[in-house]
Amino acid sequence: xxxxxxxxxxxxxxxxxxxxxxxxxxxxxNPLPRWWLWSFYGTVVFAVLYWFMFPAWPVGDGxxxxxxxxxxxxxxxxxxxxxxxxxxxIAEMQTGDAALxxxxxxxxxxxxxxxxxxxxxxxxxxxRSVGRGLFGDNCAACHGxxxxxxVGLFPNLADDAWLWGGTPERIHETLIQGRNGxxxxxxxxxxxxxxxxxxxxxxxxxxxxxPGEAVEPGREIFQGPIGGCYTCHTPEGTGxxxxxxxxxxxxxxxxxxxxxxxxxxxxxxxLSAFIAKGVQGNRVMPGWSDRLSPTDLxxxxxxxxxxxxxx
Amino acid sequence: xxDVQEAxxxxxxxxxxxxxxxxRFRRLKYAVLALAYGVYFVLPWIRWDRxxxxxxxxxxxxxxxxxxLFGLVVDAMDIFWLxxxxxxxxxxxxxxxxxxxxxxxxxxCFQTLWTxxxxxxxxxxxxxxxxxxxxxxxxxxxxxxxxxxxxxxxxIVVAFVTGLTFTLYWQNAPDLVVDWFTGRAPFPxxxxxxxxxxxxxxxxxxxxxQVCTYMCPYARFQSAMFDRDTLIIAYDRSRGEGRxxxxxxxxxxxxxxxxxxxxxxxxxxxxxxxxxxxxxxxIRNGLQLQCISCxxxxxxxxxxxxxxxxxxxxxxYTSENADAxxxxxxxKPKTIGYGLVVTAAIALLAWSVATRQSLVVTVEQLRQxxxxxxxDGRIQNRYEVKLNNKGTxxxxxxxxxxxxxxxxxxxxxxxxxxxxxxxxxxxVASVRRPAAGAVGQQHFEFVARSEGADLSEQRRQATFxxx
Numbered sequence: 001x002x003x004x005x006x007x008x009x010x011x012x013x014x015x016x017x018x019x020x021x022x023x024x025x026x027x028x029x030n031p032l033p034r035w036w037l038w039s040f041y042g043t044v045v046f047a048v049l050y051w052f053m054f055p056a057w058p059v060g061d062g063x064x065x066x067x068x069x070x071x072x073x074x075x076x077x078x079x080x081x082x083x084x085x086x087x088x089x090i091a092e093m094q095t096g097d098a099a100l101x102x103x104x105x106x107x108x109x110x111x112x113x114x115x116x117x118x119x120x121x122x123x124x125x126x127x128r129s130v131g132r133g134l135f136g137d138n139c140a141a142c143h144g145x146x147x148x149x150x151v152g153l154f155p156n157l158a159d160d161a162w163l164w165g166g167t168p169e170r171i172h173e174t175l176i177q178g179r180n181g182x183x184x185x186x187x188x189x190x191x192x193x194x195x196x197x198x199x200x201x202x203x204x205x206x207x208x209x210x211p212g213e214a215v216e217p218g219r220e221i222f223q224g225p226i227g228g229c230y231t232c233h234t235p236e237g238t239g240x241x242x243x244x245x246x247x248x249x250x251x252x253x254x255x256x257x258x259x260x261x262x263x264x265x266x267x268x269x270x271l272s273a274f275i276a277k278g279v280q281g282n283r284v285m286p287g288w289s290d291r292l293s294p295t296d297l298x299x300x301x302x303x304x305x306x307x308x309x310x311x
Numbered sequence: 312x313x314d315v316q317e318a319x320x321x322x323x324x325x326x327x328x329x330x331x332x333x334x335r336f337r338r339l340k341y342a343v344l345a346l347a348y349g350v351y352f353v354l355p356w357i358r359w360d361r362x363x364x365x366x367x368x369x370x371x372x373x374x375x376x377x378x379x380l381f382g383l384v385v386d387a388m389d390i391f392w393l394x395x396x397x398x399x400x401x402x403x404x405x406x407x408x409x410x411x412x413x414x415x416x417x418x419x420c421f422q423t424l425w426t427x428x429x430x431x432x433x434x435x436x437x438x439x440x441x442x443x444x445x446x447x448x449x450x451x452x453x454x455x456x457x458x459x460x461x462x463x464x465x466x467i468v469v470a471f472v473t474g475l476t477f478t479l480y481w482q483n484a485p486d487l488v489v490d491w492f493t494g495r496a497p498f499p500x501x502x503x504x505x506x507x508x509x510x511x512x513x514x515x516x517x518x519x520x521q522v523c524t525y526m527c528p529y530a531r532f533q534s535a536m537f538d539r540d541t542l543i544i545a546y547d548r549s550r551g552e553g554r555x556x557x558x559x560x561x562x563x564x565x566x567x568x569x570x571x572x573x574x575x576x577x578x579x580x581x582x583x584x585x586x587x588x589x590x591x592x593x594i595r596n597g598l599q600l601q602c603i604s605c606x607x608x609x610x611x612x613x614x615x616x617x618x619x620x621x622x623x624x625x626x627x628y629t630s631e632n633a634d635a636x637x638x639x640x641x642x643k644p645k646t647i648g649y650g651l652v653v654t655a656a657i658a659l660l661a662w663s664v665a666t667r668q669s670l671v672v673t674v675e676q677l678r679q680x681x682x683x684x685x686x687d688g689r690i691q692n693r694y695e696v697k698l699n700n701k702g703t704x705x706x707x708x709x710x711x712x713x714x715x716x717x718x719x720x721x722x723x724x725x726x727x728x729x730x731x732x733x734x735x736x737x738x739v740a741s742v743r744r745p746a747a748g749a750v751g752q753q754h755f756e757f758v759a760r761s762e763g764a765d766l767s768e769q770r771r772q773a774t775f776x777x778x
Contacts (some may be wrong), residue, residue, distance in 0.1 A: 031319045031320055031321055031322040032320065032322070033321070033322055033324060033521060033525055034321045034322060034323050034324070035324065035518070035521065037321050118723065118724045119724045121723075121725055121728045121736055121738065122736070124723060124738075125736060125737045125738075128737065128739065129737075144679070145679050146677065146680050147680075148679065148683070156680075156683065158680050158691075158693075159683045159684060159686065160685045160691075161685075161686040247686065250686030250687065250688075251684055251685070251686055251687065251688035252686050259684070306723065306739060308683070308691075
C-alpha cells in the first residue's frame with residue numbers, strides 16, 4: 001500500500017446510529033464539521049450582542065432598551081431616543097426619504113394657485129392620493145368614503161351640484177369656516193293645501209310635473225309674499241350659493257329623496273312634508289381651520305373639487 | 312470495534328492540497344473558467360447606447376426600479392420574468408442533472424470556479440502539493456510568513472476585485488469605481504464589496520469543499536435526481552483490481568500480461584487520482600456525495616495510463632448501467648418531461664418579452680359611489696386610468712372613449728398628458744351620459760393612443776352603470 005492510503009484513511013465511514021427501519025434503512029452517524037459548532041457559538045454571541053443593542057428583555061413593567069438610538073424631532077429639537085420600531089417610524093415619518101419627497105410635493109401644492117394645481121396632472125395625482133387619506137380620516141364619517149353623502153343629512157359631494165359653490169376657492173372657504181344650512185319651517189305659515197300647491201310648483205321647476213295652470217297657485221305662493229320662497233331660492237328657483245339655498249331646477253335633491261318616490265303624488269307629499277319642517281339646526285358643517293394644516297385644507301379642497309368632476 | 316463505537320461529535324476539517332493535473336477535462340475547466348471570468352468581470356464595462364437612460368449594457372438599477380439588459384429594459388412590474396428565468400434555470404438544472412450528473416457543480420458553479428483560482432494562486436506561490444504540505448507542517452519562519460502572506464495577499468486581491476465587480480452591476484461602473492476609491496460611493500457599495508470580499512475569501516480560500524459537502528442544498532438534491540443512466544465518474548473496479556486487488560508497479564508487476572498473471576488489475580495504486588481531487592475523496596471507493604464530478608481524477612488516471620501505454624478509461628465518465636454492461640438510456644419520460652417543461656418555459660418567457668409594450672394602461676372603476684346623477688339629469692361614472700410608461704422616452708397620450716352613445720369624457724383640465732420615461736400617472740376620468748335610453752350596464756372602451764417613440768393604441772374594457 002502506498003502512503004496515499006494512509007493520508008486519507010477510508011476506514012470507519014460506516015458508523016451508524018444503530019437504528020434500522022423497514023429492516024435495512026440505517027442512518028449514518030457522521031460527525032459534524034467543527035466550523036459548524038463555531039458557527040453555532042457565533043449565533044449565541046450574536047444573540048448576546050443583540051440584547052445590548054436593541055430592546056430585548058422584559059424587566060418589571062418595562063424592558064431593557066438597548067444602546068441603539070433613533071433620531072427624532074421633538075418640539076423642534078432633534079433628540080436621540082432608544083431605538084424601537086415606534087421611534088423608527090416617527091423618524092421615518094419626519095426625515096425619511098418618502099417623507100421628504102412628500103414634503104416637497106406638499107410645498108409645491110401650498111405655493112401653487114388652485115388653477116395651477118388643476119392644470120398639472122402630477123400635482124393632481126398627488127392631491128388625489130393624499131386627499132383620499134385626509135378625506136377618509138376627516139370627512140368620510142358624514143359624507144361617505146366616496147363623498148356620496150346621505151340624502152336628507154349630508155350633501156353628496158360626488159355630483160356636480162354645490163350648495164355653497166363648487167369652485168376650489170369656495171370649497172376651500174367652506175372647509176375653513178364650516179357652513180350652517182337653514183330653511184324656515186313653513187308648517188306654521190302655510191296651510192296644508194298651500195303646502196301642496198307650492199310643492200306642485202317646485203316639482204314643475206325641474207320638470208317633474210308639467211308647468212301650466214295647475215301650478216299657478218303654487219307659483220303665487222313661491223314668488224309672492226305668502227311663501228316668499230324666491231328671496232332665498234331666487235325667482236328662477238336656481239338658489240343662491242352665498243346662502244346655501246338649493247337649486248330647485250336641477251335633477252338633484254339632497255334633502256328629500258324624490259327620485260325614490262314612485263308617483264308624482266308621493267313626490268309632492270314628501271316635498272310638502274319637508275317644506276313644513278324646514279331645515280333646523282341639523283345641517284351643520286364644522287370649520288376645519290383649527291384641526292387641519294393650511295396645506296391639508298388646500299389638498300382637501302382640490303380633492304373634493306375633483307370628486308364630482310368639479311365646477 | 313472500539314474505534315467505531317467511540318462517538319466523535321465534531322470533526323476538524325482535513326486540509327486538502329490538490330495536486331495539479333493536465334488533461335482534457337482540466338482544459339475544459341480552464342476554458343469555462345476563462346469564459347465565466349471574462350463575462351463576469353467585463354460585462355459591467357460594456358456600454359450600450361440608450362436614449363435618456365444609463366449607457367451600461369447590463370445594469371440593475373434598484374433605486375430606479377429598472378433592470379437594463381442590453382436592448383431590453385425590465386421594469387419593476389416585469390419582475391415576473393425573473394420568476395420565469397428561475398423556473399427555466401431550475402428545470403434546466405434538473406434535466407442536466409438527470410442526464411449528465413453534477414456537471415454544473417464540476418464545471419460551472421462559482422464555488423468551483425473561485426476555488427479553482429484560489430488553489431491556482433496557492434500553487435503558483437507555494438509550489439506543488441508536497442511543498443504546500445511541507446509548508447503547512449513547518450513551524451513559523453520567514454519563508455512560511457512570506458509565502459502564506461503572499462498567498463493571502465493575492466487571495467484578497469482576487470476576492471476584492473470579485474466583490475467590487477459585483478457592485479458595479481448596480482450602478483454606472485466607471486463612476487462607481489472612481490467614487491469607491493475616493494470615498495464618495497454610497498454605503499451599500501462598500502458594504503456589498505466588503506461582504507463579498509469576505510465571503511469569497513472564506514468560501515474559496517478556507518471552506519472550499521465544505522461548502523459543497525455541508526452547505527450547498529443543490530449538492531444534496533442533485534444526488535436525489537440521479538438514476539442508473541446518469542453520467543457519473545467511476546473507477547472500473549474489475550479492470551483495476553483484477554482478482555486480488557490493486558498493486559503498485561514493481562518487479563513482476565510491469566506489463567498488463569504480467570499483472571493479469573499475478574491476479575492483479577491495471578490500477579498501480581499511484582494515488583494520483585486521490586491527490587488531484589479537490590474534495591479529497593478516493594473515487595475508487597465508488598460514488599460519493601462529495602464528488603462534484605469535475606473529471607480531474609479522470610485526467611490524472613489517463614495521464615498515468617498514457618505513460619504506461621495502457622488504454623485510457625480506468626477512471627472514466629460512465630453510468631451505473633454502462634458500468635454493469637447494460638445500455639444507457641437517456642430518452643425516458645423524466646428527461647422528456649423536463650425537456651418539455653424547459654421548452655415551454657423558454658417559449659413563454661420569450662413570448663412575454665417579445666410582446667412587451669412600453670405603455671401599460673389600466674382602467675379601474677371608482678365604485679364609491681358607482682354612479683351619480685348630475686344636476687342636468689345625466690349619469691356620471693368615474694374611472695381611474697393608470698398610465699405607466701415603461702420606456703425611456705416621454706410619451707404623449709391621448710385618451711378617448713368608444714362605444715357609449717352620447718357619452719362625454721372629462722379628464723379634468725387636460726385632454727392629453729405627457730408621461731415621462733419610467734414614470735406613472737393616475738388620472739380620473741369622468742364619463743357622463745344621458746339617463747334616457749340607457750340600460751342597466753353597458754360596456755364600452757377606453758382608448759389610449761400614444762404618440763412619440765412608438766405609436767400605439769391600447770384599448771381597455773370598462774362598464775357604465777346606472778344608479
